[in-house]
Amino acid sequence: MRRKPRSVRSKIVLALLVPVVALTGLWVIDVKASFADATALRDTYSTRDNVSLPCDRMVAALQAERTQSAEFLATPNGDAGALRTRRAATDAAIAQFQQLSRSYRGSGVSAGITRARFADMAVSLDSLALVRARVDARDATRTSALSGYTGVIRTAFSVSNAAAASSDPLVERVMRTMVAMRRAGELLYQEDALMTGATAAGRFGSGEYLELIQIVGALRFQIPTAGATLPAPDQAKFKSMLSGPAFAALRQAEDQIIGAGRSDGPVTISREVWRATSAPAVGQLFAFLADGYDHAVEFAREARDRILLRFGVSGLLGLLAIVVSLVIAVHIGGSVVRRLFLLRTAATDLARQRLPDLVRRLRAGERIDVDGEAVRLRLGDDEIAEVGAALTDVHLSAVESAAAEAAVRYDLNRVLVNIARRNQTLLDRQIEALGPMDGADSRAYQLAVRMRRHAEHLVILAGSARSRRGHGAESLATILARAAGEMEHAGRVAIGSIGNAEVPEHAVGDLGHLVGELLENAVTFSAPDTSVRLSARRTPDGMVVEIEDHGIGMSPAAVEQTNRRLAQPGEFDPADSARLGLFVVATLAAQHGIKVTLGPTGEGGIRAVVTIPAALAVPIDEAPEAGSTRRSDASRLVGMTVRAGRRPRHAAVQADALP
Numbered sequence: 001m002r003r004k005p006r007s008v009r010s011k012i013v014l015a016l017l018v019p020v021v022a023l024t025g026l027w028v029i030d031v032k033a034s035f036a037d038a039t040a041l042r043d044t045y046s047t048r049d050n051v052s053l054p055c056d057r058m059v060a061a062l063q064a065e066r067t068q069s070a071e072f073l074a075t076p077n078g079d080a081g082a083l084r085t086r087r088a089a090t091d092a093a094i095a096q097f098q099q100l101s102r103s104y105r106g107s108g109v110s111a112g113i114t115r116a117r118f119a120d121m122a123v124s125l126d127s128l129a130l131v132r133a134r135v136d137a138r139d140a141t142r143t144s145a146l147s148g149y150t151g152v153i154r155t156a157f158s159v160s161n162a163a164a165a166s167s168d169p170l171v172e173r174v175m176r177t178m179v180a181m182r183r184a185g186e187l188l189y190q191e192d193a194l195m196t197g198a199t200a201a202g203r204f205g206s207g208e209y210l211e212l213i214q215i216v217g218a219l220r221f222q223i224p225t226a227g228a229t230l231p232a233p234d235q236a237k238f239k240s241m242l243s244g245p246a247f248a249a250l251r252q253a254e255d256q257i258i259g260a261g262r263s264d265g266p267v268t269i270s271r272e273v274w275r276a277t278s279a280p281a282v283g284q285l286f287a288f289l290a291d292g293y294d295h296a297v298e299f300a301r302e303a304r305d306r307i308l309l310r311f312g313v314s315g316l317l318g319l320l321a322i323v324v325s326l327v328i329a330v331h332i333g334g335s336v337v338r339r340l341f342l343l344r345t346a347a348t349d350l351a352r353q354r355l356p357d358l359v360r361r362l363r364a365g366e367r368i369d370v371d372g373e374a375v376r377l378r379l380g381d382d383e384i385a386e387v388g389a390a391l392t393d394v395h396l397s398a399v400e401s402a403a404a405e406a407a408v409r410y411d412l413n414r415v416l417v418n419i420a421r422r423n424q425t426l427l428d429r430q431i432e433a434l435g436p437m438d439g440a441d442s443r444a445y446q447l448a449v450r451m452r453r454h455a456e457h458l459v460i461l462a463g464s465a466r467s468r469r470g471h472g473a474e475s476l477a478t479i480l481a482r483a484a485g486e487m488e489h490a491g492r493v494a495i496g497s498i499g500n501a502e503v504p505e506h507a508v509g510d511l512g513h514l515v516g517e518l519l520e521n522a523v524t525f526s527a528p529d530t531s532v533r534l535s536a537r538r539t540p541d542g543m544v545v546e547i548e549d550h551g552i553g554m555s556p557a558a559v560e561q562t563n564r565r566l567a568q569p570g571e572f573d574p575a576d577s578a579r580l581g582l583f584v585v586a587t588l589a590a591q592h593g594i595k596v597t598l599g600p601t602g603e604g605g606i607r608a609v610v611t612i613p614a615a616l617a618v619p620i621d622e623a624p625e626a627g628s629t630r631r632s633d634a635s636r637l638v639g640m641t642v643r644a645g646r647r648p649r650h651a652a653v654q655a656d657a658l659p
Contacts, residue, residue: 024322044175050104051114051163052175054097056182059156061086061093063189066149069135070197073142080136087132094125110165117159124155142197142205150190157183173229180226181289187219188282195257195278199271209263216254223285241288246280253277343387358399449486456513474508476501476536476543476617483515484534489523496535501543501617510588511616514596517581518547518608526551526605543617545610553604566596592616 068086072078101118104111131148134140140148157179164175194212198204204212227238241247253269260268477498484493503511522532526549533548554562562582569586589596595611 046103046105047114047163047175050100052160052178054093054100055156055160055163058090058093058097059153059182059186061090062149062153062156063186063193065090066146066153067189067193067196069132069145069149070142070193071200073135073138073140073145074197074200083135098122104163106163110162113165114159114162117155117162121155121159124152128152142194142201143207143211146190146193146197149193153186157186174231177226177229178289180229181223181285184219184222184226185282185285185289187215187222188278188285191215191219191254192274192278192282195267195269195274196271198267199269199274203266204261204264206264209261209265212261213258216258220251238288241284244284246284249277250281355398473502473505473618475620476503476545476612479503479508479512480515480534480536480545483512483519486516487519487523489528492523492526492528492531493519494531494533496533498536499538499543500620501536501538501612502620503612503616504618507592507616510592511594511612514585514588514594515545515547515610517585518596518610521581522547522549522551522606522608525549538617538619539611541611542614543612545612547608547610548601548605549607550601550603550605553600553606554598556600559598559600559606563597566598 065083065086068083072080072083104114104118106114127148131140131145131152134148135145160179160182161176164179165172191212194208194215198208198212224239224242227235227242230238253274257267257269477500480498481495484490484495487493519532519534526532530550533546536543536545538544565582566586566589569583569590585596588594589610593613594616597609597611599607599609601607
């Protein structure tokens with residue numbers, strides 16, 4: 001469906017509102033972004049208190065339990081009580097993490113990822129019970145037990161890493177650096193757990209020596225790398241710690257153990273010496289990390305203050321600009337729109353009311369004061385006022401053109417009527433001179449009658465009254481027989497049953513003209529070896545005359561279009577002169593209240609149905625209705641026309657009995 005075009009008024013309003021709307025949109029986006037950033041930085045507090053710190057405490061408890069489990073498996077008479085105590089502390093840390101994680105109020109994509117990691121953590125913690133059961137039953141090696149705990153701890157670090165996301169780059173960098181350094185510190189705890197088990201057993205278990213080498217290599221690479229993203233002051237402290245005596249002693253002990261050890265071989269260091277060496281390094285690292293999250297929160301607080309300041313300045317200035325722009329747009333736009341509304345109203349009234357009414361009055365012959373009818377608009381002194389003045393000039397020109405056209409039309413109609421009247425007079429005299437003829441000589445008579453009907457077309461087009469030939473009312477059978485006999489190929493017309501009815505004098509000529517046009521079309525547009533059936537029957541609405549041919553037919557679209565023209569003739573368009581007969585039929589039908597419709601037949605032709613109202617088809621009681629008219633009956637009908645003073649056309653009429 002075609003979209004209704006946008007008005008000039010709406011375009012002007014749109015042009016004025018677009019900058020205001022765009023400015024408002026930018027202001028809303030800025031405010032929304034500021035609130036989103038402030039909300040995300042506020043979430044940093046929630047992340048630290050409900051995710052990061054509880055998760056780190058849970059990881060520390062799992063690391064301690066892992067070391068205790070390695071020592072328990074390394075000694076045949078391990079202290080089960082100490083292990084249970086350590087497990088109780090781990091369970092408490094897990095319960096605290098689960099409780100606080102439910103209070104997490106993060107927002108955005110990172111919050112969704114963090115909550116998904118909570119679900120992964122719950123699944124991983126469920127596997128912890130199996131690891132503990134295997135340790136209690138001593139059904140696990142130290143390597144497999146350590147691996148089970150390490151898997152749970154690795155999942156916990158994925159939670160911390162997901163929660164480290166932030167809208168402020170500096171805050172996120174600090175948070176992720178803390179997580180990366182704690183992951184590196186996890187290597188120290190893995191090394192401590194492995195060495196605690198090995199020193200308690202006095203020798204390396206299966207695969208432990210190689211795993212120790214891997215841990216030491218990863219440790220020496222990852223710890224310095226993790227601290228490379230720290231802010232400059234913290235990075236200097238971190239490097240100083242790594243080059244200090246605690247980490248130097250740890251590296252020396254690691255080199256000694258790896259250099260003297262071998263797979264499944266004895267450990268060259270005692271448990272006490274190892275603890276004395278590793279504990280200071282681990283303590284220093286995690287003491288350095290203790291206030292890392294507090295640094296991130298401090299950065300978040302400073303960033304939030306900057307955002308609020310920016311929002312206060314840009315938000316107020318943006319709102320003020322929006323208000324000023326809106327006031328200016330409303331003032332300018334309102335002035336233009338009001339004058340355009342007046343111009344549009346005047347133009348619409350001129351096009352739809354004043355000009356059509358003036359044209360109608362001019363065509364009716366009424367005298368019009370052209371200057372008095374002109375439109376006068378006062379729209380200022382700009383381009384809109386010039387358009388209004390041009391509209392007045394257009395109105396004057398249109399009225400003058402309409403007056404000239406009406407005069408030419410009136411004169412032309414008089415010429416057409418005069419020509420038609422003269423032709424009619426000559427044709428009537430020619431028909432009178434020819435007289436009734438039979439056989440081949442009747443063709444000149446038929447052509448003359450056809451020429452007279454075409455001459456009457458001009459009178460109908462001019463809207464003038466037709467001359468009424470005749471001496472009174474006639475029967476419908478007589479009118480139809482005469483119309484059939486006037487055809488050039490009247491021998492192809494088969495007259496069927498015709499109901500008894502009488503047509504008033506004023507409609508005799510027009511009805512014969514109408515039926516003659518339809519018969520001529522039926523004969524012309526059908527094969528020469530086919531017949532055209534003509535019949536009439538009575539219905540509750542009057543008489544129905546049917547004309548059926550077996551010609552080329554019409555498409556459904558053409559039939560529909562033709563029926564619309566027959567129902568509403570309108571004014572004749574000279575460009576459509578090929579359908580002159582159709583317009584004449586529609587005009588005559590409209591003048592007498594006759595309904596004409598076309599439709600397809602079962603044999604590919606066209607059936608024309610002419611419904612004559614009861615006022616034009618008065619029943620004839622004294623005459624019986626003809627059932628099936630034969631050739632002799634048709635000749636009798638033609639004879640009736642001769643006795644009534646009409647010219648007979650009986651030589652060309654063929655009757656056919658309809659079933």
